Amino acid sequence: MSRKLRMGMVGGGPGAFIGPVHRMAAELDGKIELVAGAFSQSAERSRAAGVSFGIDPERAYASYQELINTESKREDGIDFVVIATPNHLHLPVAEAALRAGIAVMSDKPATATYDEVLRLKSVVEHAGLPYGLTHTYAGYSLVREARAICASGKLGPIRKVAVEYLQGWLSSPLEQTGQKQASWRSDPALNGPGGAIGDIGTHAFHLVEYVTGLQVTSINAALRSVVAGRKLDDDCNALVRLNNGASGVLLASQVAAGEGNSLRLRVYGDKGSLDWQQQDPNRLRVKWQDGPEEIHHASAGYLSADSRAVVRLPGGHPEGYIEAFAVLYREFAEALASWKKGNRLPATLPGIEAGVRGMRFIERAIASNKTESWVEF
Ligand code: NAD
Helix, strand or coil, rough: CCCCEEEEEEEEECCHHHHHHHHHHHHHCCEEEEEECCCCCCHHHHHHHHHHHCHHHEEEECCCHHHHHHHHHCCCCCEEEEEECCCCHHHHHHHHHCCCCECCCECCCCCCCHHHHHHHHHEEEEEEEEEEEEEHHCCHHHHHHHHHHHCCCCCCCCCEEEEECCCCCCCCCCCHCCHHHHHCCCHHHHHECCCEEHHHHHHHHHHHHHHHHCCEEEEEEEECCCCCCCCCCCEEEEEECCCCCCCEEEEEEEECCCCCCCEEEEEEEECCEEEEEECCCEEEEEEEEECCCCCEEEECCCCCCCCCCCCCCCCCCCCCCCHHHHHHHHHHHHHHHHHHHHCCCCCCCCHHHHHHHHHHHHHHHHHHHHHHEEEEE
């Protein structure tokens, strides 16, 4: 396909956090253009947003239903829709789009509940269309390198993982001030039943399975709502077991005062280990039991082909969050453009299976917390 893919967006209106990141990332590689959207639950704000983004004002719709109904009938209608709304809308928007023949790129978590994701999985399978899930960290070059190192067996059998995702922004009852992002995240009806465990725990969980290639088989999680009056968990300490016998620790907290977006993964084999930190994403530390510590730099010639395939700049020119997001968009766009020729989403791009795993993780962590015991996946 020689033309750019046409993107519609649901969410991402004025004051939104991740919508603007999606727009920047989607357009970074010149394969996608924003042409339509339902950017807000307010028709007026959606139109105003559309104008500010420079799209045809007629294609800034009052609702996602109008977006999908109208765009699916246009000859030059959208090729896919991106979902950047609070979680309770992920299933209805994805389902409406897929049933209308429109591909979907959704933000995580895939849905608000585990039951919903099972329904979504069957809708995706029935539609036979691309469904991508923006687990951002899968787009980092050195996360791809960590994944390649684990797959190579160089670390030896994986024995232990330690993943932590620590933020401090919900250390006070921010939702009580009406702050946009905190308000819906603290409301089970809009967010789903998992607070920090759903919002950031799912990223940590995904990173473990994505990098190691292993699956979590059981969990023992302690969830707390540290801030008085908060309806959902804001702190999680969990132990996990993996399907090769390895064990691990998963921490997810939004009341870790002073922390920004501190995601860190450490993986230990019997010969060596690796350590990647999101706030220092262009360096991967690899430590050997019988050798010196190595620091692998993004874009270096010695990295794996999978890692080098997703960098845009020579070494020493830092890439970060938006570029990682854009890697996922590039992979999605390439698959979508050649979908009719039988191409499919690459294994490097999270999709509906990752969505199901993430929702299972939330559901199992809550069940474990309730029974104060280990639960199987
Ligand atoms: P936000 O509150 O900043 O933005 C949500 C947007 O959705 C707002 O513009 C709001 O007006 C719009 N919206 C709400 N109802 C709507 C409707 N009915 N129709 C159209 N638009 C509607 O939230 P956010 O922090 O940007 O999070 C949005 C989603 O992105 C969540 O699912 C969140 O989990 C996810 N997220 C993912 C990452 C990541 O790293 N991949 C980071 C942040 C957020």
